[in-house]
Amino acid sequence: MRIVVWAQDETLRRAIDDFAAEHDAEVIDATGQTAKKLLDELRTAPNLLVIESGAIPIAELRAEASASGTALVVACHDTPQCEAAALANADEWILLPVQPDELRIRLRTAQDRAEGVTTRRRAEETVQLLRYEELLYDRLTGFPTLPVMIQRARELLDARGELTILYIHFVWFSKIEEIYGWQRLDDVLEASADAVREFYARERMNGDGAMLLAHIADDDFILFTHVPPDPEQADRRLRALTTRLEGFLRARIEEQHGEEIAALCGIYVGTSTVFRNPKIRTERLIYRSIREAADAARGAEAWELTHKVADLKATLREGAVYMEYHPIIDTQTEAIYGYEALARGIRRSLRSPEVLFEVAEEANLIWELSRLLRQRAVQGIKSQLRKDQFLFLNVDPHDFDDPVFRDLQPEDLGIEDPGRLVFEITERTAIRDYPRFQTYLTAFRERGFRFAVDDAGSGYAGLGSIANLAPDYIKLDISLISNIDTNFLKQNLVETMVQFAEGQGVRVVAEGVERREEFETVRDLGVHLTQGFLFHRPGRRAIPA
Amino acid sequence: MKDAPILVVDDDPDALDIVQTFLESQGYRVVTASSGREALAKLEELRPALVLLDVMMPEMDGWEVSRTIKNHPTLSGIRVVMLTARGEFADKQEGLRAGADDYIVKPIRLDELGQKVKRNLEAGRRAA
Numbered sequence: 022m023r024i025v026v027w028a029q030d031e032t033l034r035r036a037i038d039d040f041a042a043e044h045d046a047e048v049i050d051a052t053g054q055t056a057k058k059l060l061d062e063l064r065t066a067p068n069l070l071v072i073e074s075g076a077i078p079i080a081e082l083r084a085e086a087s088a089s090g091t092a093l094v095v096a097c098h099d100t101p102q103c104e105a106a107a108l109a110n111a112d113e114w115i116l117l118p119v120q121p122d123e124l125r126i127r128l129r130t131a132q133d134r135a136e137g138v139t140t141r142r143r144a145e146e147t148v149q150l151l152r153y154e155e156l157l158y159d160r161l162t163g164f165p166t167l168p169v170m171i172q173r174a175r176e177l178l179d180a181r182g183e184l185t186i187l188y189i190h191f192v193w194f195s196k197i198e199e200i201y202g203w204q205r206l207d208d209v210l211e212a213s214a215d216a217v218r219e220f221y222a223r224e225r226m227n228g229d230g231a232m233l234l235a236h237i238a239d240d241d242f243i244l245f246t247h248v249p250p251d252p253e254q255a256d257r258r259l260r261a262l263t264t265r266l267e268g269f270l271r272a273r274i275e276e277q278h279g280e281e282i283a284a285l286c287g288i289y290v291g292t293s294t295v296f297r298n299p300k301i302r303t304e305r306l307i308y309r310s311i312r313e314a315a316d317a318a319r320g321a322e323a324w325e326l327t328h329k330v331a332d333l334k335a336t337l338r339e340g341a342v343y344m345e346y347h348p349i350i351d352t353q354t355e356a357i358y359g360y361e362a363l364a365r366g367i368r369r370s371l372r373s374p375e376v377l378f379e380v381a382e383e384a385n386l387i388w389e390l391s392r393l394l395r396q397r398a399v400q401g402i403k404s405q406l407r408k409d410q411f412l413f414l415n416v417d418p419h420d421f422d423d424p425v426f427r428d429l430q431p432e433d434l435g436i437e438d439p440g441r442l443v444f445e446i447t448e449r450t451a452i453r454d455y456p457r458f459q460t461y462l463t464a465f466r467e468r469g470f471r472f473a474v475d476d477a478g479s480g481y482a483g484l485g486s487i488a489n490l491a492p493d494y495i496k497l498d499i500s501l502i503s504n505i506d507t508n509f510l511k512q513n514l515v516e517t518m519v520q521f522a523e524g525q526g527v528r529v530v531a532e533g534v535e536r537r538e539e540f541e542t543v544r545d546l547g548v549h550l551t552q553g554f555l556f557h558r559p560g561r562r563a564i565p566a
Numbered sequence: 567m568k569d570a571p572i573l574v575v576d577d578d579p580d581a582l583d584i585v586q587t588f589l590e591s592q593g594y595r596v597v598t599a600s601s602g603r604e605a606l607a608k609l610e611e612l613r614p615a616l617v618l619l620d621v622m623m624p625e626m627d628g629w630e631v632s633r634t635i636k637n638h639p640t641l642s643g644i645r646v647v648m649l650t651a652r653g654e655f656a657d658k659q660e661g662l663r664a665g666a667d668d669y670i671v672k673p674i675r676l677d678e679l680g681q682k683v684k685r686n687l688e689a690g691r692r693a694a
Binding site for chain 2: 500
């Protein structure tokens with residue numbers, strides 16, 4: 022075999038050398054040559070011509086390559102170049118940088134095409150096929166294993182006559198990153214990928230030798246398998262496999278990251294089966310089927326959301342929420358200064374407050390939910406609060422768009438001293454219109470309410486919001502507090518915050534204090550209040566004196 | 567066992583020289599690197615107790631090096647102290663995101679350098 026190469030890209034050159042070594046082929050390096058020289062080379066009828074896109078217009082080479090039976094392969098720097106190559110009737114194309122596995126398959130397919138083993142596609146059909154690939158490429162910044170996988174899937178389909186695709190779609194309730202930090206999110210993503218791999222390995226061990234795994238995007242996967250020909254049995258087995266898969270993944274995530282995080286994760290599996298059809302191109306069948314399975318997985322997600330929305334509506338109707346109260350401790354006296362009210366759904370599917378709010382947002386029921394939670398939070402602890410204790414309630418900036426909240430009077434909540442009520446502003450979304458927001462805050466202050474900036478130092482709640490909101494309290498995010506006893510940078514930041522706060526008459530609360538050392542450090546830095554598992558976990562009622 | 571060395575990373579050879587000379591005079595073992603990449607390449611083998619990391623370096627800045635260290639499965643225990651030209655709050659927040667343990671504002675005062683190195687080494691031993 023003889024391969025003519027025009028390429029400056031190192032990955033391509035190396036991959037071709039490897040390919041040539043495997044196939045005992047001769048490589049003719051034509052890099053830098055003119056179109057005329059290349060045409061001369063083509064007349065010697067090499068088996069393959071690989072050129073980097075942009076070097077020489079493909080159209081000039083096409084006719085000569087066809088005449089000499091040479092397969093023409095174009096290496097492209099981006100997908101528009103791929104499309105141009107397809108339109109110019111190249112036999113095959115490949116995206117740079119090259120993966121050796123992929124190149125091998127692309128070169129073989131190109132040869133098949135040039136030799137007429139496979140019927141030559143019409144250019145438009147090729148472009149359509151490319152779009153299928155691109156659909157998948159799109160979501161995933163480079164997915165070199167896809168063509169490799171498709172090739173194997175093709176072999177399976179040819180051998181067995183049918184192939185079933187399981188599309189695994191992970192959904193992370195978006196706040197996970199803001200609540201737990203991106204490192205945590207990365208860990209969880211990695212754990213889910215590991216769990217999929219483990220499941221794949223296990224099922225394969227169980228005798229289903231025909232399974233295949235591919236990774237799509239950050240958090241979606243494709244499994245190929247085959248099911249028995251009897252449709253009834255196939256259906257049952259597929260359902261069992263899907264249930265097993267979902268159960269396994271959920272258990273793994275729960276095991277490694279706890280129930281709270283598992284509750285923030287949705288796992289949806291969509292399936293689709295392809296049957297061999299000699300009239301339709303195999304790749305197209307497979308791509309189409311992957312999309313069907315992906316749509317089915319997203320359909321499952323939408324279906325579950327519909328159920329959750331129904332659950333939320335019932336929750337709002339029945340008032341099926343309960344409150345937990347997390348004590349806030351005076352750092353000097355270690356006495357209970359007040360409580361932060363935390364909402365929980367009674368239905369299991371809505372237990373986590375993050376899910377509760379996300380579903381409410383989706384269903385446009387945020388105001389209704391917030392109203393219910395405010396009433397409940399106050400009712401649940403009012404009679405147990407001592408005269409000198411405070412109640413902290415979470416509000417979202419969007420709550421101020423609700424006229425009922427905007428006009429909230431202390432008597433609406435049945436409280437005598439509005440100064441004991443602190444609204445914690447949690448910036449789930451960035452505040453866009455500060456001047457308008459400030460007029461709302463001023464009105465609240467005039468009624469006697471107080472404010473805290475929640476999660477300061479994370480997400481949107483930076484120095485800007487502290488300056489703009491002029492709060493009575495600054496609650497420092499857990500990311501600033503954890504391991505502060507050994508991190509001097511964090512100590513310095515907290516010290517700066519305390520100095521600033523003292524000058525403004527603001528109190529600083531350290532959230533997420535879990536160890537005695539952390540407590541002592543923040544106390545010595547002058548932090549006024551702390552909250553965290555070190556002293557108390559959230560409970561259903563106030564702690565008796 | 568010999569104490570783990572201190573790795574100093576700065577693209578400015580003069581700054582490297584001052585820090586190295588001072589720390590060696592205090593009895594520490596010091597290794598230098600003049601770029602982020604060089605530092606990362608040396609880390610595995612060197613296993614330093616502490617990395618003093620300049621923020622403003624071409625190609626790969628100090629934040630990126632710090633993030634790489636702190637996300638590494640086996641190297642994340644290494645203490646990272648940033649050498650920053652500014653003492654601004656925004657810089658400290660960036661440092662926090664990059665997982666840094668402490669920072670020193672440039673131009674460096676040698677007494678401060680000595681103190682910060684000492685207490686970071688102690689904190690590192692306590693945490694280990």
